[in-house]
Amino acid sequence: MASVGECPAPVPVKDKKLLEVKLGELPSWILMRDFSPSGIFGAFQRGYYRYYNKYINVKKGSISGITMVLACYVLFSYSFSYKHLNTYHLAFLTSEHERLRKYH
Amino acid sequence: MNENLFAPFIAPTILGLPAAVLIILSPPLLIPTSKYLINNRLITTQQWLIKLTSKQMMTMHNTKGRTWSLMLVSLIIFIATTNLLGLLPHSFTPTTQLSMNLAMAIPLWAGAVIMGFRSKIKNALAHFLPQGTPTPLIPMLVIIETISLLIQPMALAVRLTANITAGHLLMHLIGSATLAMSTINLPSTLIIFTILILLTILEIAVALIQAYVFTLLVSLYLHDNT
Numbered sequence A: 001m002a003s004v005g006e007c008p009a010p011v012p013v014k015d016k017k018l019l020e021v022k023l024g025e026l027p028s029w030i031l032m033r034d035f036s037p038s039g040i041f042g043a044f045q046r047g048y049y050r051y052y053n054k055y056i057n058v059k060k061g062s063i064s065g066i067t068m069v070l071a072c073y074v075l076f077s078y079s080f081s082y083k084h085l086n087t088y089h090l091a092f093l094t095s096e097h098e099r100l101r102k103y104h
Numbered sequence B: 001m002n003e004n005l006f007a008p009f010i011a012p013t014i015l016g017l018p019a020a021v022l023i024i025l026s027p028p029l030l031i032p033t034s035k036y037l038i039n040n041r042l043i044t045t046q047q048w049l050i051k052l053t054s055k056q057m058m059t060m061h062n063t064k065g066r067t068w069s070l071m072l073v074s075l076i077i078f079i080a081t082t083n084l085l086g087l088l089p090h091s092f093t094p095t096t097q098l099s100m101n102l103a104m105a106i107p108l109w110a111g112a113v114i115m116g117f118r119s120k121i122k123n124a125l126a127h128f129l130p131q132g133t134p135t136p137l138i139p140m141l142v143i144i145e146t147i148s149l150l151i152q153p154m155a156l157a158v159r160l161t162a163n164i165t166a167g168h169l170l171m172h173l174i175g176s177a178t179l180a181m182s183t184i185n186l187p188s189t190l191i192i193f194t195i196l197i198l199l200t201i202l203e204i205a206v207a208l209i210q211a212y213v214f215t216l217l218v219s220l221y222l223h224d225n226t
Helices: A023-032 A037-056 A064-086 B020-024 B041-058 B069-085 B098-119 B121-126 B135-150 B152-181 B186-225
Strands: none
Touching: A037 A064, B041 B069, B041 B186, B069 B098, B069 B186, B098 B121, B098 B152, B098 B186, B135 B152, B152 B186
């Protein structure tokens, strides 16, 4: 007879959340995720609603709900233009950010 | 330095694919919709702003012109959010690309004009000749009016592109001038920094105004033709 705190049947790996997956099971967990287009779209939708319901859809939402999104957008755009900020067409290039270097 | 000036205006690509599409699709994420009457603060502010602008814009049209209200309101929201997002550092502004502005201006203008020509031909043709012109001037004036009509979509697109591009370029230049002067001469750095702050305020205003002007002109063309 099972006591109160025991789980009657083991949960399959596929349905566990990421933080409950043990480290050894991680590759199989990744392989079992749904990578079809509708699966990826569902993942984006879940992520969007998770952020939205936590920070924006509350009774007294503050401006930080949006500024976090904008900060992420800035970092994302920076990572896009990182490569271009670092190229400099002369032969000597010692450090990054050609415009911020002191001696040209 | 000269070739780096126009670098922010190159359309971004991921492995050769245009990422500009993703960037153009990103402003709607900041404007949620809701099915409730009373919403969170973000949606309430946005709905209030939208109501304000749509009332202001659509009062001068008749019933037929008001069928365009969804198009015009979404146009002004799109241009305003895209321009404002472009003021953030390192971001890409799609409205700096002439191709996109032409794609917005030409169909809207053409739709208004063709609608005018189909429904009320006499009124539409009457635009080509202002009232009370002396008779010898008529042929030349018709030519001039035709040219001014045909140049409207070009003017719409180029106006938006040029304003936003020029503003971004100025901010780049003055920003790098501030950085360069900071090691040489401190008081002039403060002066240039003040100029930069004023310019940023101007840019915010320009972002909003350009959206407004674009939409207003389209609605004007619509009013002429309904």
